[in-house]
Amino acid sequence: MRDTRVVGDADLLWGTCCDLLRDQVTDGVWKSTFQGIQPVAVDGDRLVLAVPSGVVADRIHGTYRSLLADALVEAHGEPVELVVEVHPGDPAPAAPGPAVAEAPALALDEVDEPPPLPAAPAPPNGAGPALPGTVDALYTFEDFVIGQSNRFSFAAAQAVAETPGRAYNPLFIYGDAGLGKTHLLQSIRAYVGENYPGKVVRYVSTESFLNDFIESIRLKAQADFKRRYRELDVLLVDDIQFIEGAERFQEEFFHTFNELHARRSQIVLTSDRSPDAIATLEHRLRSRFKMGLITDIQPPDVETRMAILRKKAERAPIPVPDDVLAFIATNITDNIRELEGALTRVSAYANLYQRELGVSLAEQVLSDILGDSQSRTVSPAMILEKVSQRYGFTVEEITGKSRRRPLVTARQVAMYVIRELTDLSYPAIARDFGNRDHTTVMHAVSKIEALMAERKAIFHQVQAIVQELKKGQV
Numbered sequence: 201m202r203d204t205r206v207v208g209d210a211d212l213l214w215g216t217c218c219d220l221l222r223d224q225v226t227d228g229v230w231k232s233t234f235q236g237i238q239p240v241a242v243d244g245d246r247l248v249l250a251v252p253s254g255v256v257a258d259r260i261h262g263t264y265r266s267l268l269a270d271a272l273v274e275a276h277g278e279p280v281e282l283v284v285e286v287h288p289g290d291p292a293p294a295a296p297g298p299a300v301a302e303a304p305a306l307a308l309d310e311v312d313e314p315p316p317l318p319a320a321p322a323p324p325n326g327a328g329p330a331l332p333g334t335v336d337a338l339y340t341f342e343d344f345v346i347g348q349s350n351r352f353s354f355a356a357a358q359a360v361a362e363t364p365g366r367a368y369n370p371l372f373i374y375g376d377a378g379l380g381k382t383h384l385l386q387s388i389r390a391y392v393g394e395n396y397p398g399k400v401v402r403y404v405s406t407e408s409f410l411n412d413f414i415e416s417i418r419l420k421a422q423a424d425f426k427r428r429y430r431e432l433d434v435l436l437v438d439d440i441q442f443i444e445g446a447e448r449f450q451e452e453f454f455h456t457f458n459e460l461h462a463r464r465s466q467i468v469l470t471s472d473r474s475p476d477a478i479a480t481l482e483h484r485l486r487s488r489f490k491m492g493l494i495t496d497i498q499p500p501d502v503e504t505r506m507a508i509l510r511k512k513a514e515r516a517p518i519p520v521p522d523d524v525l526a527f528i529a530t531n532i533t534d535n536i537r538e539l540e541g542a543l544t545r546v547s548a549y550a551n552l553y554q555r556e557l558g559v560s561l562a563e564q565v566l567s568d569i570l571g572d573s574q575s576r577t578v579s580p581a582m583i584l585e586k587v588s589q590r591y592g593f594t595v596e597e598i599t600g601k602s603r604r605r606p607l608v609t610a611r612q613v614a615m616y617v618i619r620e621l622t623d624l625s626y627p628a629i630a631r632d633f634g635n636r637d638h639t640t641v642m643h644a645v646s647k648i649e650a651l652m653a654e655r656k657a658i659f660h661q662v663q664a665i666v667q668e669l670k671k672g673q674v
């Protein structure tokens with residue numbers, strides 16, 4: 201039983217500790233050991249954690265003992281006595297729903313310990329353990345701003361979430377990068393998770409799906425792979441255009457699709473282009489993609505941009521007046537990520553320096569960016585080079601595996617800037633950083649966003665990198 205009197209503090213302490221740990225372990229270790237841990241209570245300097253199995257408890261007492269102790273000291277300010285309880289099958293209380301987290305798709309060279317044992321018996325609905333406050337929870341239908349440009353896609357996504365497998369099957373949503381496709385997919389996942397606790401949902405990026413397929417062949421575990429992707433009620437596949445050129449995977453996906461469709465499981469696909477524009481898509485797969493409903497998302501008009509900013513401003517560190525939002529919405533026109541980045545910078549600056557947030561301050565903070573924001577194309581290579589110059593690490597170090605603290609910050613800044621200034625999706629960025637899991641990039645982006653409002657050094661580093669790139673100073 202969770203002690204409700206002190207559990208809030210425990211969540212806070214453990215959440216901070218997780219932020220620190222997440223940067224220091226591989227994705228494999230994170231998922232096999234730390235992700236399923238739940239804070240139970242904190243009492244003075246004593247923290248009680250629930251772990252899903254004896255195996256995880258052993259790892260915490262053994263291999264990760266000092267790592268965890270250091271993170272707890274840093275999070276709490278002084279040493280913490282740790283009590284570990286084994287709670288098999290304890291569902292995550294703050295999980296957004298029973299949806300299955302993205303398949304681990306472990307790149308085996310990233311795992312610095314033997315492949316993990318299943319951490320806990322899965323609850324009947326297939327729920328994976330989830331952490332309070334994971335970035336995915338940000339994406340819900342409630343947070344999605346509806347406008348002319350996305351109304352139809354939103355309505356279709358909501359319809360399939362409300363009646364999975366009954367409305368349109370498959371639903372195929374396409375549109376340029378950064379216009380909200382991932383947001384809609386994650387919203388379906390959260391909605392079904394909340395409203396249909398019995399249904400098994402899987403969200404997966406096409407790259408992870410493909411990795412998983414390749415691994416299943418390598419490990420001769422195809423039966424397991426089939427079970428993971430075919431025994432589902434809802435399959436949500438992001439960025440399906442990456443299936444282009446992967447012939448064997450197209451064949452496999454064709455059979456997966458047919459089986460899911462035959463059992464009336466809902467399939468939702470997103471892509472940066474229509475099925476007809478995916479060049480090397482097998483004919484039979486193309487016709488499957490077109491047999492349900494196809495919707496597209498266009499760049500938002502100024503009212504929608506304004507409304508998106510207003511929504512986003514609810515999470516800003518200080519209130520942002522409407523005229524500042526209008527200034528940003530009129531000056532940044534076709535890229536929602538850049539729109540959000542501008543708001544983050546302006547509100548972070550006003551918060552850090554306790555300045556009144558008005559249009560003139562916004563103009564000042566964004567002056568260099570606004571000059572030619574539409575014209576200059578910034579590539580990931582240029583961003584990595586710039587981050588490398590500023591932090592004094594080589595590009596190989598920044599995209600590599602070492603988890604030394606200053607290097608991790610440089611890496612997270614690079615991920616943040618790439619996400620904001622280029623069209624690359626989370627999985628595509630993750631691939632450029634040594635085939636990491638895309639959730640690592642999501643985590644880095646939200647972490648840097650938060651740090652910009654708290655630490656002047658980080659704010660100025662990001663600001664300088666973005667401005668210099670925009671001015672073409674490579």
Ligand SMILES: Nc1ncnc2c1ncn2[C@@H]1O[C@H](COP(=O)(O)OP(=O)(O)OP(=O)(O)O)[C@@H](O)[C@H]1O
Pocket residue numbers: 343344345346350375376377378379380381382383384439508511536537540623624625626
């Ligand atoms: N209509 C909207 N309302 C609120 N936020 C939005 C909307 N559209 C996009 N966003 C936000 O813009 C950002 C980019 O959206 P998202 O990642 O879903 O784009 P995408 O189309 O999946 O692009 P990519 O495939 O490149 O990742 C996210 O932070 C998302 O929450």
